Amino acid sequence: MVNIAVLGYGTIGSGVVEVLKTNSDSIAKRAGDSIEVKYVLDLRDFPGDPIRDKVVHDINIILDDPEVLIVCEHMGGVEPAYTFVKNALLKGKSVVTSNKELVAKHGAELLNIAKERGLNFLFEASVGGGIPIIRPLNQSLTADEIMEITGILNGTTNYILSKMSDEGVDFDTALAEAQKLGFAERNPEADVEGHDACRKIAILSSLAFGMQVDFEDIYTEGITKISDIDIRYAKALGARIKLFASSIREDEQVYAMVAPVMIRADHPLYSVNNVFNGIFVKGNVIGDVMFYGSGAGKLPTASAVVADVVDAAKHLNKNIWTIWSSKKLELTNIDRIQHRFFLRIKDNAKVKEQVAALFGQVEEVRAEGVSGEYAFITSDMTEQELNEKKSSLADVLSMIRVRF
Amino acid sequence: MVNIAVLGYGTIGSGVVEVLKTNSDSIAKRAGDSIEVKYVLDLRDFPGDPIRDKVVHDINIILDDPEVLIVCEHMGGVEPAYTFVKNALLKGKSVVTSNKELVAKHGAELLNIAKERGLNFLFEASVGGGIPIIRPLNQSLTADEIMEITGILNGTTNYILSKMSDEGVDFDTALAEAQKLGFAERNPEADVEGHDACRKIAILSSLAFGMQVDFEDIYTEGITKISDIDIRYAKALGARIKLFASSIREDEQVYAMVAPVMIRADHPLYSVNNVFNGIFVKGNVIGDVMFYGSGAGKLPTASAVVADVVDAAKHLNKNIWTIWSSKKLELTNIDRIQHRFFLRIKDNAKVKEQVAALFGQVEEVRAEGVSGEYAFITSDMTEQELNEKKSSLADVLSMIRVRF
Numbered sequence: 001m002v003n004i005a006v007l008g009y010g011t012i013g014s015g016v017v018e019v020l021k022t023n024s025d026s027i028a029k030r031a032g033d034s035i036e037v038k039y040v041l042d043l044r045d046f047p048g049d050p051i052r053d054k055v056v057h058d059i060n061i062i063l064d065d066p067e068v069l070i071v072c073e074h075m076g077g078v079e080p081a082y083t084f085v086k087n088a089l090l091k092g093k094s095v096v097t098s099n100k101e102l103v104a105k106h107g108a109e110l111l112n113i114a115k116e117r118g119l120n121f122l123f124e125a126s127v128g129g130g131i132p133i134i135r136p137l138n139q140s141l142t143a144d145e146i147m148e149i150t151g152i153l154n155g156t157t158n159y160i161l162s163k164m165s166d167e168g169v170d171f172d173t174a175l176a177e178a179q180k181l182g183f184a185e186r187n188p189e190a191d192v193e194g195h196d197a198c199r200k201i202a203i204l205s206s207l208a209f210g211m212q213v214d215f216e217d218i219y220t221e222g223i224t225k226i227s228d229i230d231i232r233y234a235k236a237l238g239a240r241i242k243l244f245a246s247s248i249r250e251d252e253q254v255y256a257m258v259a260p261v262m263i264r265a266d267h268p269l270y271s272v273n274n275v276f277n278g279i280f281v282k283g284n285v286i287g288d289v290m291f292y293g294s295g296a297g298k299l300p301t302a303s304a305v306v307a308d309v310v311d312a313a314k315h316l317n318k319n320i321w322t323i324w325s326s327k328k329l330e331l332t333n334i335d336r337i338q339h340r341f342f343l344r345i346k347d348n349a350k351v352k353e354q355v356a357a358l359f360g361q362v363e364e365v366r367a368e369g370v371s372g373e374y375a376f377i378t379s380d381m382t383e384q385e386l387n388e389k390k391s392s393l394a395d396v397l398s399m400i401r402v403r404f
Numbered sequence: 405m406v407n408i409a410v411l412g413y414g415t416i417g418s419g420v421v422e423v424l425k426t427n428s429d430s431i432a433k434r435a436g437d438s439i440e441v442k443y444v445l446d447l448r449d450f451p452g453d454p455i456r457d458k459v460v461h462d463i464n465i466i467l468d469d470p471e472v473l474i475v476c477e478h479m480g481g482v483e484p485a486y487t488f489v490k491n492a493l494l495k496g497k498s499v500v501t502s503n504k505e506l507v508a509k510h511g512a513e514l515l516n517i518a519k520e521r522g523l524n525f526l527f528e529a530s531v532g533g534g535i536p537i538i539r540p541l542n543q544s545l546t547a548d549e550i551m552e553i554t555g556i557l558n559g560t561t562n563y564i565l566s567k568m569s570d571e572g573v574d575f576d577t578a579l580a581e582a583q584k585l586g587f588a589e590r591n592p593e594a595d596v597e598g599h600d601a602c603r604k605i606a607i608l609s610s611l612a613f614g615m616q617v618d619f620e621d622i623y624t625e626g627i628t629k630i631s632d633i634d635i636r637y638a639k640a641l642g643a644r645i646k647l648f649a650s651s652i653r654e655d656e657q658v659y660a661m662v663a664p665v666m667i668r669a670d671h672p673l674y675s676v677n678n679v680f681n682g683i684f685v686k687g688n689v690i691g692d693v694m695f696y697g698s699g700a701g702k703l704p705t706a707s708a709v710v711a712d713v714v715d716a717a718k719h720l721n722k723n724i725w726t727i728w729s730s731k732k733l734e735l736t737n738i739d740r741i742q743h744r745f746f747l748r749i750k751d752n753a754k755v756k757e758q759v760a761a762l763f764g765q766v767e768e769v770r771a772e773g774v775s776g777e778y779a780f781i782t783s784d785m786t787e788q789e790l791n792e793k794k795s796s797l798a799d800v801l802s803m804i805r806v807r808f
Contacts, residue, residue, distance in 0.1 A: 019547055019689050029614070030546040030727065124544070130690040132536075132544035139543070140528070140536035142434040143423050143710030210433070268696060271675045285423050286534040286697065286707035292672060293693035303690035306547030314725060321718060323434065 002031065002313045005039040005062040007084060008075035009046065009055070012098050012125070015302030016072055017051055020309075027306065031313040035306075038068055059084050063091050070312045072305055073097040078105055089113045089121065094316070096308040098125035098301055104199040104215045107206060108326035115319045122308035122320070127200045128153065128277050130300030131293040132307075137207045137281070138322050144283030146208040150246040153200040155275035155295040156184045156191035157223050157243045161231075161260075162273045165240060170228045183275055193222035194243065194258040201245035204279070205256055207322070208247065211329035213256065219334045221259040230398055232367040233342065233375055239264050241400065242272070255332040262342055264404045335384035340402040344375040346395035358389045377402055406435065406717045409443040409466040411488060412479035413450065413459070416502050416529070419706030420476055421455055424713075431710065435717040439710075442472055463488050467495050474716045476709055477501040482509055493517045493525065498720070500712040502529035502705055508603040508619045511610060512730040519723045526712035526724070531604045532557065532681050534704030535697040536711075541611045541685070542726050548687030550612040554650040557604040559679035559699040560588045560595035561627050561647045565635075565664075566677045569644060574632040587679055597626035598647065598662040605649035608683070609660055611726070612651065615733035617660065623738045625663040634802050636771040637746065637779055643668050645804065646676070652741075659736040666746055668808045739788035744806040748779040750799035762793045781806055 006013045020027060020035055028034040039062050040046075040054045059080075062068055071088040073095060075081045081102045085095050089110065097103065102110075103126045114121035124134045128151070137146075152158050156178055163174040175192065178184035190196045202215035223243050234241050239262040247256040263270055268290040272278035277295025282288050294300035311320065342365070345351060351374045355362060362376040378386065390396055410417045424431060424439055432438040443466050444450075444458045463484075466472055475492040477499060479485045485506045489499050493514065501507065507514075507530045518525035528538045532555070541550075556562050560582055567578040579596065582588035594600045606619035627647050638645050643666040651660040667674050672694040676682035681699025686692050698704035715724065746769070749755060755778045759766060766780040782790065794800055 022689065023547060023549055026549055027547060030725075032725070131693055132540045135544050136536045136540060139715060140539050140711050141707075142714040143427060143431060143707045145427055145430055265675070268675075271669070271672075283707060285426065285703040285710075287701070287704050289535055289695070289697035291693070291695060294691045297691070299689040300691050303545075303547045303687060306689075307544050310546040311543060318722075321434075321436070 001034050001036050002069055003036050003038040003067045004070040004072060004309060005041065005068045006037055007041045007059070007071060007073045009040050009042040009044070009051070010074065011298045012301050012305065013040065013072070013074040015298035016074065016305050019299065019302045019306045027310060031310040033313060035309060035313060038065070063087055068093055069316060070094045070096060070309055072309065073099055073102070074305070075099070077101055082106055085110060086113065089117065089119055092117065092119065094120040094122070094312040096122045096305055096312060098123070098305055100126040100196070100199045100203065104202045107203060108212050108324050111322050111324050112326065118317050118319050120312045120315055120320055122312060123203070124308050125301050125304035127203050128279055128291070129293070129295040129297060130303045131277055131279065131291050131295065132304070133204070133279050133291050134207065136291065137204065141281065141283055141286065144286050146249065146281060147284055148246065148248045148282040149201070149204050149208050149279065150244050150269065151197070151201060151204065151279040152242055152269055152272045152277055153245045153279070153295065154191055154197040154243060155277060156188065157197070158273065158277070159183045159275045160192070161223060161226065161241055161243065164226070164228060164231050165235070168228060168231070171224065171226060192224050194220040197243060197245040198258045201247055201256060201258060205247035205254070205329070206324050209249070209254060209329055210323040211325050211327050213247070213329050213331065217256070217331050219257040219259070223260050225398065226260055227398065229344070229367070229370055230400060232370055233344070233365050234262055236367045237262065237365060239404065240270060242269060253332040254329060255334055255337050257334055259401055261401045261403045267403060336382055338380045338382050340380055341378045341386050342375070342400045342402050343378065343390070344373050344397040345393055346397060347372050347374050354393070358392065373397055405440050406437050406473055407440050407442040407471045408474040408476060408713060409445065409472045410441055411445045411463070411475060411477045413444050413446040413448070413455070414478065415702045416705050416709065417444065417476070417478040419702035420478070420709050423703065423706045423710045431714060435714040437717060439713060439717060442469070467491055472497055473720060474498045474500060474713055476713065477503055477506070478709070479503065481505055486510055489514060490517065493521065493523055496521065496523065498524040498526070498716040500526045500709055500716060502527070502709055504530040504600070504603045504607065508606045511607060512616050512728050515726050515728050516730065522721050522723050524716045524719055524724055526716060527607070528712050529705050529708035531607050532683055532695070533697070533699040533701060534707045535681055535683065535695050535699065536708070537608070537683050537695050538611065540695065541608065545685065545687055545690065548690050550653065550685060551688055552650065552652045552686040553605070553608050553612050553683065554648050554673065555601070555605060555608065555683040556646055556673055556676045556681055557649045557683070557699065558595055558601045558647060559681060560592065561601070562676065562681070563587045563679045564596070565627060565630065565645055565647065568630070568632060568635050569639070572632060572635070575628065575630060596628050598624040601647060601649040602662045605651055605660060605662060609651035609658070610728050613653070613658060613733055614727040615729050615731050617651070617733050617735065621660070621735050623661040623663070627664050629802065630664055631802065633748070633771070633774055634804060636774055637748070637769050638666055640771040641666065641769060643808065644674060646673060657736040658733060659738055659741050661738055663805055665805045665807045671807065740786055742784045742786050744784055745782045745790050746779070746804045746806050747782065747794070748777050748801040749797055750801060751776050751778050758797070762796065777801055
């Protein structure tokens with residue numbers, strides 16, 4: 001029997017307890033031993049819940065119990081999660097977490113502590129919910145140099161953009177619907193401003209390149225400026241607008257960004273809609289691979305946590321090697337990155353001349369029922385060039401990067 | 405330094421040597437040691453090739469060399485691969501293979517020999533080319549009971565069906581084009597009759613359910629009967645025809661089949677086109693996940709082989725646990741399985757009455773430019789019911805299972 005403790009009995013923590021119970025037989029078979037929840041740490045009590053007798057309010061009861069071999073952390077946020085997790089490792093316990101803030105900020109250090117002690121620090125559930133992506137990156141794509149990771153990593157924003165596209169509604173209406181259905185928080189900032197996706201791509205980039213990618217360094221733009229008019233133009237182009245979190249290697253340099261992009265059906269992430277997540281990886285020998293599934297939700301996320309618990313139980317005294325050095329990877333300034341750009345500007349008598357003078361030949365775009373503006377797609381140019389040209393235009397209504 | 409031997413210097417074997425060279429630094433970092441090809445076994449010599457001095461023609465040179473720790477087998481077919489691989493394991497060497505015939509037939513036994521000796525028998529490249537699927541099934545989806553695995557597992561047939569759909573050409577034309585481009589063999593039977601996909605789904609099913617699924621037990625139907633007329637009807641239905649290899653658990657019973665099906669855009673495998681492969685997995689807690697990538701090709705397949713070599717090198721004296729018992733899993737007879745069915749029959753004066761009498765209400769389907777026949781989709785019924793009804797119809801032109 002392997003005893004574990006669950007820190008935080010919210011959606012994911014209670015999901016972990018549920019999955020361990022639902023599939024206890026097959027999990028025991030795969031782990032080589034039964035997994036038993038000995039403690040649940042939470043500020044609250046849970047009278048009537050089957051785990052009520054396991055609830056403790058003091059982390060030290062868990063840390064000081066040598067029978068607890070694995071700690072699952074689902075409190076979210078950096079503190080006190082960081083202190084609890086670090087102390088658990090220092091006390092000889094392996095740790096499994098679903099906490100992206102913690103992993104993005106302290107992943108390298110916690111992995112190192114685990115490695116030094118022959119323990120494990122596992123975090124499959126911190127990115128892409130149930131989708132296996134951390135373990136494939138660490139253990140399956142080891143023959144490759146990773147050239148690109150691009151993910152639709154946030155289910156809330158993907159739901160909002162899908163809703164806007166399917167029903168023609170504006171951002172606020174789609175957000176309200178997402179909140180009503182429980183797909184968006186009351187305070188949706190972390191999702192809609194791209195911060196959630198930013199932490200997740202920081203984690204994936206650190207693993208792909210083996211060095212610390214600080215999320216603060218990643219250019220991040222949310223979806224709050226995307227309007228229903230933009231969506232109409234995308235449709236006219238046979239495209240969809242998606243919030244991409246990307247990390248791309250070019251000539252031994254890496255740039256990373258979170259931003260809305262237009263893609264067409266030939267992109268593997270085109271059909272990742274609603275609350276689903278998808279992660280596209282390009283390796284220098286494997287070519288393109290894509291992973292798709294539920295990026296959030298109680299049971300899918302708990303499935304990823306429990307798979308990590310199984311792995312930790314199978315490797316109680318053996319560290320599973322993960323390459324993520326604390327040495328910082330300096331990202332390329334995105335100013336130098338080239339794309340095509342979609343631009344909408346207010347119409348005026350001289351708009352075409354002005355655009356032609358600035359951008360040369362462009363691809364004009366028209367959308368049904370939209371008037372009083374001029375929309376076009378530029379040729380390839382750097383972000384810096386675009387910004388320079390854009391600054392001499394009055395009344396830019398929107399700018400979206402184009403990936404086709 | 406970890407010495408390996410490569411058996412078979414064809415497309416995949418030479419790809420393995422190439423990938424090990426191209427990415428030698430990052431591979432050494434991930435494996436914890438450099439990987440060195442000491443021998444290449446082939447019947448031929450390769451004058452002028454950088455590996456010419458490593459070529460041997462006698463397997464015993466490799467088996468008797470204690471410096472060789474890992475053997476990569478890429479000869480294909482059951483014999484002599486089976487004898488060579490088994491002897492390598494008995495001599496204390498781990499084995500990596502891309503050989504689906506070998507794994508489908510002898511996987512359970514070879515895994516067991518490896519386990520008893522603290523060695524590894526790894527076969528990520530045997531299914532889905534470069535796509536990580538074996539390791540995710542073994543190590544990432546361990547919290548789940550697998551309810552379904554459905555794959556587009558054969559690139560040749562997927563290319564042919566995509567070509568027929570995109571260009572309206574018939575089967576023979578599409579096959580000829582695939583042969584011209586090197587996507588199909590001169591003798592395409594193993595691909596177009598579904599035998600290749602059948603072996604691959606047998607491997608995935610054995611891993612998903614932990615017991616031996618014999619490929620001979622799997623109902624297998626190829627794509628040779630799919631006509632350009634069928635494709636026209638699929639288009640009229642907003643559907644695509646794909647060769648699915650499926651293994652589905654229902655009420656503690658498992659059925660498996662390889663057959664063409666019609667799917668619509670809401671199926672995660674709908675956008676898996678051309679030579680790409682996709683594997684859809686449904687777990688009882690994770691829900692739906694999908695893996696996508698190049699299902700064949702020299703470098704993608706070699707990438708999967710080399711990832712296994714890295715894993716074997718990291719676990720030289722430790723077996724990576726794989727649950728695949730030699731106990732046979734009895735598959736449910738597909739007679740009892742329910743679907744909707746698409747049927748085309750020759751038109752005659754009484755065809756509608758006849759169909760109504762047999763099938764009750766059906767969904768009529770019309771395709772542009774097709775006449776002289778009557779096409780419809782039945783309601784849900786078992787394969788047995790369908791066959792009974794079908795046998796009393798004269799002139800059935802085609803029958804395709806429908807998954808929407």
